[in-house]
Amino acid sequence: MGMHAYLQGLSNLETLNRAPGFFKYQEHTVAAHSFKVAEIAQMLGDIEEIHGAQVDWQRLYEKALNHDYTERFIGDIKTPVKYATPELRHQLAEVEARMTQNFIKNEVPEFLQDRYARRLAEGKDETLEGQILSIADKVDLLYESFGEIEKGNPQSVFLDIFRESLTTILLFRERPSVQYFLKEVLPELLQEEFADRDRLLRATRELLPADL
């Protein structure tokens, strides 16, 4: 058994849309999202390193690149936000974890199983690299929702997502990379011309700490 099943699975991720039927202007595949998160993590890692942190780049790229590979097994569950209780969501996560185990046992050759068990496990841990993944995942979601808002999509759900993404990013506000994002990147984003700019500016201001 070689790695053919793993490699062929990559092309599944090219056809699997994130939140199917949700984005109106631009759909996003799991493959493209993974690429963007890795690119964003790379930039955040730059800032951390320049500010003196020790970045384990191998770990960082590995976490970012592989963090959604397991969506192959269970798909992107259709927004079960409203009708799923926390307990139901927990059950779903467990099912996914066990399918991943089955996949590794069946499709990855033994001498690589440890590496892929690590890569396909939850990457958002307490390490610096795990934190950068958490931030990068939300920066991409913030850009995805901004893409809809910028193009004139008036549904308030995209403003909600923008707000929630920013809220999660702010949990890490002590990190220099988040400081950089808030001070240098976000203002440029908000200076783009688009229809509902005032509403987005207001929503952003309400979330930002007073000193920003």
Add this chain to the structure above:
Amino acid sequence: MGMHAYLQGLSNLETLNRAPGFFKYQEHTVAAHSFKVAEIAQMLGDIEEIHGAQVDWQRLYEKALNHDYTERFIGDIKTPVKYATPELRHQLAEVEARMTQNFIKNEVPEFLQDRYARRLAEGKDETLEGQILSIADKVDLLYESFGEIEKGNPQSVFLDIFRESLTTILLFRERPSVQYFLKEVLPELLQEEFADRDRLLRATRELLPADL
């Protein structure tokens, strides 16, 4: 609380693809599949009635039309065939059933809750109408896989699906509607011109009982 959430949910089913990324020539939405299953059930019901069975038409249409509405809540789980154990699949079904309960409680007015609990429950029971639903669901899947085979898709998975659909249909071979399907409809389907006809004919012959 009126039925707005239920009605608006119908348009979700227009954007939810069956087995996303699987069909190569023609994608099928859950809405279109539900329509086709109801049309097929209608024809099977005709044959049963003409052969003397008592068809409860209200129940039949209701079962066929609503049998996949709950895919809204959990989506069409990405072919977890290979890496899910029976236990994992059972867990997923349970999660779906409980999300459906939550939906009915939150979105359907009380005086209609009984009706929708019945409509959104599993319809494939032992009644005549439940059996027709089981058959119709597989006849549509057989046509969907045939659509790929007919247009030249060489992947053997479509032949597998054709075979499995036919196998399930044959479980009901005592039903006059299945007899009619096997004797009058299937031969017409097999007479269409397409590339890999011999392989499909062979696969079909192997499954059919000797007297057909």
Add this chain to the structure above:
Amino acid sequence: MGMHAYLQGLSNLETLNRAPGFFKYQEHTVAAHSFKVAEIAQMLGDIEEIHGAQVDWQRLYEKALNHDYTERFIGDIKTPVKYATPELRHQLAEVEARMTQNFIKNEVPEFLQDRYARRLAEGKDETLEGQILSIADKVDLLYESFGEIEKGNPQSVFLDIFRESLTTILLFRERPSVQYFLKEVLPELLQEEFADRDRLLRATRELLPADL
């Protein structure tokens, strides 16, 4: 001759778009529209029955499900509203009716021809079920135009369609199901957040009778 041609025709309805090139955010196929109309008719039938009417459920589902099957033969004629006189539109309807006759004669086995002549005939008659079909067809069109308005489509044609759909629904305002739609469903729809809500509210108010 079995029913293969009829069944295979179902998949044509999956690829036939309603008003091609018209909807900007979400296209609707004839198959999906038929599904939604049957679901809406089911809900309207519930209300009528609960208010004491005798609903012939078989007839109701049958009418709703099959009411656009014949679009297979002539397609969804490209908005001939502006340049067709009533006489030209009448001629087109006649051509469609005669193609349907030819289809039944050529493709439906004799013992089923009566059933399908009934199902493929115009269903919007004076019976309760015919009225519910007329209402359900417009409720779906109202939701389809609302789908565009809600997502920010500023073209006034969608407001026109919303208005015309509501006008037709109001022709049946004595029916309890229409009362229910106006009092319980429409207000929920209008409470959704979307860009041009005031304009839609105004247009709706102008059409609704004073006591609603």
Add this chain to the structure above:
Amino acid sequence: MGMHAYLQGLSNLETLNRAPGFFKYQEHTVAAHSFKVAEIAQMLGDIEEIHGAQVDWQRLYEKALNHDYTERFIGDIKTPVKYATPELRHQLAEVEARMTQNFIKNEVPEFLQDRYARRLAEGKDETLEGQILSIADKVDLLYESFGEIEKGNPQSVFLDIFRESLTTILLFRERPSVQYFLKEVLPELLQEEFADRDRLLRATRELLPADL
């Protein structure tokens, strides 16, 4: 009244597909088809002129470019081949012609009405330019069906269309441009590598006159 309605109508032709749901590999819009027919007519006109014919180029381009503009009004009627009698087809053509008249009267300023009446009328007359249009229209259809055959579409209907297109082209076999097409272009097309080449070669051979 200026020509805005006419110009805006051009973008309708960009969204109107020829035979919707028919081509599996590549869809063709009416706009793109009109472009290709004009390009093909240009090449056929070259050959005719080089062989001594007097080509009225203005007329030739005009006929080719505008020959399907009127599909805006009635759309591309869904293959009514099987269930329409000649009489029904005649009626449809008449409806289209009268909608075109209504359009010209309502949307084209008076001083241009003669020009557009000529351009939107049937162009396939007995003149050299009318003949070239007939040929070019079929050469494009032949290429469209070849596009499906070449890419492996096994449905025999594309071979039928290839054959019918060639049959119509052969009606004009005395024309030098058709001679050129048969001797210089068709053999190159048949030398492309594709799956079912033998079948296409055989079908072509059966149609070609013995001396070709």
Add this chain to the structure above:
Amino acid sequence: MGMHAYLQGLSNLETLNRAPGFFKYQEHTVAAHSFKVAEIAQMLGDIEEIHGAQVDWQRLYEKALNHDYTERFIGDIKTPVKYATPELRHQLAEVEARMTQNFIKNEVPEFLQDRYARRLAEGKDETLEGQILSIADKVDLLYESFGEIEKGNPQSVFLDIFRESLTTILLFRERPSVQYFLKEVLPELLQEEFADRDRLLRATRELLPADL
């Protein structure tokens, strides 16, 4: 060597999008754009001729129809506006011109090479027909950007393109066809109902000469 490669290349232009990923509501292929430019040039030619100009119709149609055929060779270079210097843009044009030469030498039979060298060369020269092509190309771009603005796309880049197109058209304001466009067509376009009409009216007014 016949003209098969040229004809088959036409279908490339059906799949080649103008400015891929740029238009949000309606994509435009090079084939459809060429069709529309030829239709617009035809109308502009009408006006010029009626005002007494001598129109070489063969040259006019030929220029309009073929003006983007060479995009086959180099594609529609991804908006290199921002990061390309004039010198880089000049280099790209030269590469394209030389690929076109190579194509004519390799794929067009010798007796037609002069004709196609003329047709595939830059058509926007100082002749009346060259000027009409320049105008028609921008009228189509103006309509393409208007298509986005009209449907509610709030990105200011479409207003910029509208403005730049109009600016180029105004360079030819002495031409009767441009006078006609400004006085009869543009006001009709601006009377369409759409969201951001005031902004578009303002932008238009600022560009138009005082006497219009």
Add this chain to the structure above:
Amino acid sequence: MGMHAYLQGLSNLETLNRAPGFFKYQEHTVAAHSFKVAEIAQMLGDIEEIHGAQVDWQRLYEKALNHDYTERFIGDIKTPVKYATPELRHQLAEVEARMTQNFIKNEVPEFLQDRYARRLAEGKDETLEGQILSIADKVDLLYESFGEIEKGNPQSVFLDIFRESLTTILLFRERPSVQYFLKEVLPELLQEEFADRDRLLRATRELLPADL
């Protein structure tokens, strides 16, 4: 100036198709390709490391992830294989390199310019990581062409690409990762069921060295 322009550019790569109009069954975006190449490089790096090589993982991920970012500036030039001379292709590469320089100067803050100049430069150098990138880029192309062949696309161009990809991979046959690919992955790929397997097996056998 922050990194907003860089991050927003990522979403351009989601809409930029590789070789537009070329793949018939599955299109591939530049973003998805970059993701897959990074995943493949990760697996090849595993094998190299296990066989004792010193892998600079940061450099490897960085090269793989960013190797096509610059396609944003010039797009994926439309197969200029046939009509471009080597000199023309060289000129195009130079134009792209200089646009990249302009981009870095204008859009990347000074303290990051060195990092991005390195990341956006040509990555396929003589280092181990550069070699792995060259291999991974071709493994993905091999899988992309196999995707078409497997699904029945009969056009010989996909076999040509499969062959050319394999030929390039074989240039690195001394590398343990290539050995592993040839001995463990490729045989699994060739064991998949698909139509033209014999032809692919033959083509592969002709390329493989005798001892494999």
